[in-house]
Amino acid sequence: MSNDKSAIETMKYRQSIRAYDTKKFSEIDYKRIKEYIASEDNLIGPFGNKGRIELVQITNNVSEKGIKLGTYGFIKNPQVYLVGLCENKKYSLLEFAFTFHKLVIYLTELGLGTCWMGGTFSRNSFEREIQLAEGEFIPCITPSGYPQQKQRVFDKALRYVVKADNKKPWDQLFFDGSFADPLDKVNAAQFEIPIEMVRLGPSASNKQPWRLVLSEDRQKCHFYIEHTPNYSTRLGYDMQILDIGITMAQFELACDELEIKGRWIVADPGIELPNSLTEEYMVSWTLD
Incomplete structure (x- = not known):
């Protein structure tokens, strides 16, 4: 940058x-x-x-x-x-x-x-x-x-059709310790701005398939995907995985600017999933 x-x-x-x-x-x-x-x-x-x-x-x-x-x-x-x-x-x-x-x-x-x-x-x-x-x-x-x-x-007109300016609120996307408790901004600690950058990120048809769980000790942020049923199947690849990669970039760029030191890991925390669509853990950010 x-x-x-x-x-x-x-x-x-x-x-x-x-x-x-x-x-x-x-x-x-x-x-x-x-x-x-x-x-x-x-x-x-x-x-x-x-x-x-x-x-x-x-x-x-x-x-x-x-x-x-x-x-x-x-x-x-x-x-x-x-x-x-x-x-x-x-x-x-x-x-x-x-x-x-x-x-x-x-x-x-x-x-x-x-x-x-x-x-x-x-x-x-x-x-x-x-x-x-x-x-x-x-x-x-x-x-x-x-x-x-x-x-x-x-x-x-196209922006209106895809609802490009209509982003989901925090309580639908981000969670505190488990999927049972929505994450309040005031409890996001140093991750508030990086998580907000995730919320503002672009996604295919503005579906916003990312779901984040902030660990109770505030050391890790776990990224999950909630698939839209039958989305992109005709294309022969899972387009919504791209959306998770986009949010990772948004999150990391914000952390870099705020000098929040951390790294990406793949280590499924085993959190109980809320529904059959949120079926896939993807990646976690952990503080150094």
Whole structure:
């Protein structure tokens, strides 16, 4: 992250941008992005899984190879696409989303727009553009460019349709010691801001599938997934795992800025689950 900018403030104001200015990237912004995705440190997740991010320049939705890249009319005038690639495995997806969202926040800090896309694009067109290695697939992409200053009507309408500004309250998402007791902000101790950043994070169709349990000793935060029934099954992968990786990035970036020292671990605490949909423990953050 840029040293002179607050990741917390960036995460608060970032929103999905679907309408872009026709202005091309400046040389310096293009160079910064190329350097970011070329750095191996930026592509490796907390447990060592590594994804790949390819930068594709386009003009009128056509790449330099002459391939028309399809986003079903949702995106207007993007200058580039950042295309993610990883293995279709649980922790590969989780860690990939973690690293990809850090890129999204970095782009936002540069004044560039982004829009997480997991289902509303033509995978076939992007697979023809990029050479996939064995075992790789494209879980998501983001267009990027300079946001159009006058937001389009369709952009605002789409935000309304997906309820993009309607986030669930704390008592539906975060819990104190067990799923029986909702977590009150005043009891979140030093984790209040990192947990709020989780709440504000983007998710597919704004479903917000993350559920967090703060341990009674306030040393660990356990992340669970509450699946939306039949969501993304037609895509052949669990898109909602990406949402958990996004929240991990939001949480860690806030902790880093607040100098809360900790690390990610996979150690199921064995907490009784509240229902059949909250069926999966994912990861925990523990204080050092």
